[in-house]
Amino acid sequence: MPGFLVDFSNELAEAVARAGRSVISVPEGGREGVSGTIWREGIAITAEHTIRGLDEVEVILPSGEKSKAAVAGRDHGTDIAVLKVAGAGVAATLADEGQARVGEIVLSIGRRRDEGLAATHGLISAIGGPWRTGQGARIDRWLRLDLNPFPGFSGGPVVNARGEVIGMATSGPRRSAATIPVSTVNRVVDQLLQRGRIARGYFGVGIQPVAFPEGTARELGIGSERGLLVVMVEPGGPAAHAGVLLGDIVVRVDGAELQGPQSLQGALDSDKIGQTVPVDLVRGGKLTSVSLVVGERPVR
Amino acid sequence: MSAATAVNPEASSGISIGYSVSSMAEWLRRITVCLRGPRGSRGSGVVWRDGLIVTNAHVAVGKGHTVVFSDGTSVQGRLAARDPAVDLAALAIDATGLPVASVRGARSLRPGEVVLAVGNPWDGEGAVSAGIVHRAAGQGAVIFADIRLAPGNSGGPLADAEGNVVGVNSAIFQGLGCAVSSETVMEFLRQAGLLEAA
Numbered sequence: 001m002p003g004f005l006v007d008f009s010n011e012l013a014e015a016v017a018r019a020g021r022s023v024i025s026v027p028e029g030g031r032e033g034v035s036g037t038i039w040r041e042g043i044a045i046t047a048e049h050t051i052r053g054l055d056e057v058e059v060i061l062p063s064g065e066k067s068k069a070a071v072a073g074r075d076h077g078t079d080i081a082v083l084k085v086a087g088a089g090v091a092a093t094l095a096d097e098g099q100a101r102v103g104e105i106v107l108s109i110g111r112r113r114d115e116g117l118a119a120t121h122g123l124i125s126a127i128g129g130p131w132r133t134g135q136g137a138r139i140d141r142w143l144r145l146d147l148n149p150f151p152g153f154s155g156g157p158v159v160n161a162r163g164e165v166i167g168m169a170t171s172g173p174r175r176s177a178a179t180i181p182v183s184t185v186n187r188v189v190d191q192l193l194q195r196g197r198i199a200r201g202y203f204g205v206g207i208q209p210v211a212f213p214e215g216t217a218r219e220l221g222i223g224s225e226r227g228l229l230v231v232m233v234e235p236g237g238p239a240a241h242a243g244v245l246l247g248d249i250v251v252r253v254d255g256a257e258l259q260g261p262q263s264l265q266g267a268l269d270s271d272k273i274g275q276t277v278p279v280d281l282v283r284g285g286k287l288t289s290v291s292l293v294v295g296e297r298p299v300r
Numbered sequence: 301m302s303a304a305t306a307v308n309p310e311a312s313s314g315i316s317i318g319y320s321v322s323s324m325a326e327w328l329r330r331i332t333v334c335l336r337g338p339r340g341s342r343g344s345g346v347v348w349r350d351g352l353i354v355t356n357a358h359v360a361v362g363k364g365h366t367v368v369f370s371d372g373t374s375v376q377g378r379l380a381a382r383d384p385a386v387d388l389a390a391l392a393i394d395a396t397g398l399p400v401a402s403v404r405g406a407r408s409l410r411p412g413e414v415v416l417a418v419g420n421p422w423d424g425e426g427a428v429s430a431g432i433v434h435r436a437a438g439q440g441a442v443i444f445a446d447i448r449l450a451p452g453n454s455g456g457p458l459a460d461a462e463g464n465v466v467g468v469n470s471a472i473f474q475g476l477g478c479a480v481s482s483e484t485v486m487e488f489l490r491q492a493g494l495l496e497a498a
Contacts, residue, residue: 005320009414009461012432016412107412107432118435119411120446148446148475150434 011161016109016119018163022092023156024085025060025111026051035110035156036083037168038062039189040091046155047170048074048081060111062089073192077137077200078180079170082192092157095164097141097181102127108147108169108177110156122147136265137198140187143167143179153177191270201268202297204237205230209260210249212282220287223257227282228264242279242292251287252280267294321416325428327463328418330399332456334368334425335359335377335391344419344456345391346465347400352494353391354485355455356470357382360389367393370426381492386441387470388480388488401457404464406437406481414461415445417469417477419453429453434476441484443467449477 027033029050036046036059044059051057051071059069069083104124112118128142145158149171157165158179168185172178191198207228217225227249233240244250251258253267254277267277272294279292333345335355343359345367353367360382368374377391409415413433421427431447443458449472458467458479467479489495 003320003461004317005324005414005461008317008320009412012414013410013412017410020411112435115435115438115440117411118444119432120434121412121432150446150476151474 012105012107012121015159015161015163016107016117019092019107019109019157019159019165020111020117021062021090022165023062023109023111023117024088025113025152026057026083026155027060027113028054028057030152030154032151033113034152034154037155037157037165038085038088038091039185042084042086042088043072043189043193044069044083044085044088045168045185045189046081046083047168048076048079049170050154051081057083059083059085059088060113061085062111073196075137075188075192075198077133077135077198078139078184078188079133080168080180080185080188080192082189092165093163094182094186095160095162095166097143097166097183100124100127100143100160100166105161106145106147106166107159107161108145108149108153108156109159110150110153112152118150118152120148120150120153132262132265136200136262136268138184138265138269139180140183141181143181145177145179147177149175149177197299199270199273200297201270201272202237202295203239203264203268203292204234204295205239205244206232207250207261207264220282222251222282222287224251224259226259227251228258228261230281238292238295242290244279244281244290244292245283247283249282250279251282253277268297321428321430324416324459324461324463325418328416328428328457328459329370329426331401331465332370332418332426334420335455336366336368338362338364342420342422342452343454344452344469346455346457346468347398348390348403348485348489349400350396350398351393352380353377353393354468354489355389355391356468356480357384357387357389358470359455360391365391367391369398380494381488383488383492386480386484386488388468388485390489390492390494401465402463403482403486404460404466405483406443406466406479407439407483409433409437409443409460409466411435415447415466416459416461417445417447417449417453417456418459419450419456419469421450421452427452431477437481441481443479443481444473445477445479447477453477
């Protein structure tokens with residue numbers, strides 16, 4: 001009768017094999033090729049940063065077959081690109097990432113051009129709330145992994161010990177592995193399939209962070225010592241319609257105090273488009289408020 | 301090379317993962333030796349069969365290696381074969397009745413399978429590390445494993461979850477452990493005429 005270690009070993013190997021039925025190789029991605037995950041029937045995802053500028057990529061399917069896949073949409077912010085892969089294999093079994101626990105064993109799985117499936121193992125080392133990427137996109141959950149990224153792991157799935165996908169793996173800072181959780185991938189894939197891109201909110205202003213003189217913030221009853229000076233108002237844009245003027249200092253948007261330009265990002269999520277948000281600003285030394293209808297950032 | 305027979309009786313009575321790993325480690329330590337080179341170098345080796353130690357070519361540099369067993373006893377090893385192309389060497393020793401490695405072919409390894417390494421890095425004799433197979437060895441001579449190796453692991457065994465030796469740890473590449481496959485070791489021994497003598 002085999003021992004626990006043998007059972008454990010078989011479980012992990014089976015998890016890799018099971019999840020591997022949905023893992024493809026994208027040889028043109030990155031420097032040495034990257035991976036992709038068949039997310040839904042006929043739809044795969046990969047790491048957007050690795051296939052920038054490509055409208056079509058070659059993929060190696062789980063069967064070993066080579067195929068061409070059209071890039072159906074891409075989102076720089078979440079690093080997700082959607083590929084059309086007809087007849088590619090089995091769609092991944094998706095886990096509810098909300099059930100993930102710290103300490104759970106996870107595997108990062110990739111497919112390499114010539115060598116087939118590859119995996120590294122580790123743990124979920126911390127779980128946190130929503131966060132924003134360097135590009136300002138909202139990621140619904142922070143899943144920190146204690147796991148060695150390997151060449152070509154980007155775009156492949158991060159799976160639990162049952163082989164269920166908890167997210168897409170991509171490169172994080174300092175040679176770490178970041179996870180884009182299932183809920184975020186679903187949201188982005190839905191939007192990319194509908195519109196080919198992710199809509200972002202738009203104010204139509206140019207801003208510059210400024211600090212108020214000592215005591216001013218207190219006198220005006222503002223929580224933050226800083227504001228965003230409006231240095232450009234796009235003619236006909238949402239801010240212009242709302243009556244925002246050059247030289248206004250924005251201090252609060254939708255009730256949230258601004259700490260810097262990043263604080264605006266929450267008001268620019270795609271679900272805010274078309275909504276009216278109150279914008280508090282300092283004009284001529286007095287606090288005033290306008291109502292702004294969030295627009296959609298034009299495609300450039 | 302017969303595959304997958306548990307060689308360690310304690311493997312079947314494991315009551316937890318931790319216990320399983322430690323009893324497996326205990327067994328693997330008995331088939332792992334520390335090799336002390338003439339110029340103070342230190343590496344590892346596997347008791348492949350009675351009277352024969354397999355290690356890396358880059359460990360068996362120079363003449364006169366001292367073979368230290370896990371119980372602290374030692375003998376002198378004589379270089380029987382060495383091939384830098386596959387990074388393997390064999391040392392003959394005058395010692396019999398030793399616990400010897402049970403060998404499994406690396407080609408049957410699946411990515412995700414648990415592997416253990418035992419070796420002698422600078423900060424620990426008989427040090428154990430655990431990980432998983434990174435990718436199938438296929439027809440290749442090298443096993444890639446997601447396991448933390450250190451320089452003194454060179455020449456020591458990489459074993460599966462049942463304690464069967466699947467390769468000889470030889471290098472670290474892009475953070476992954478690399479081991480010469482057991483098939484390659486067997487071919488090396490065959491070519492050196494060291495297999496028939498078994």
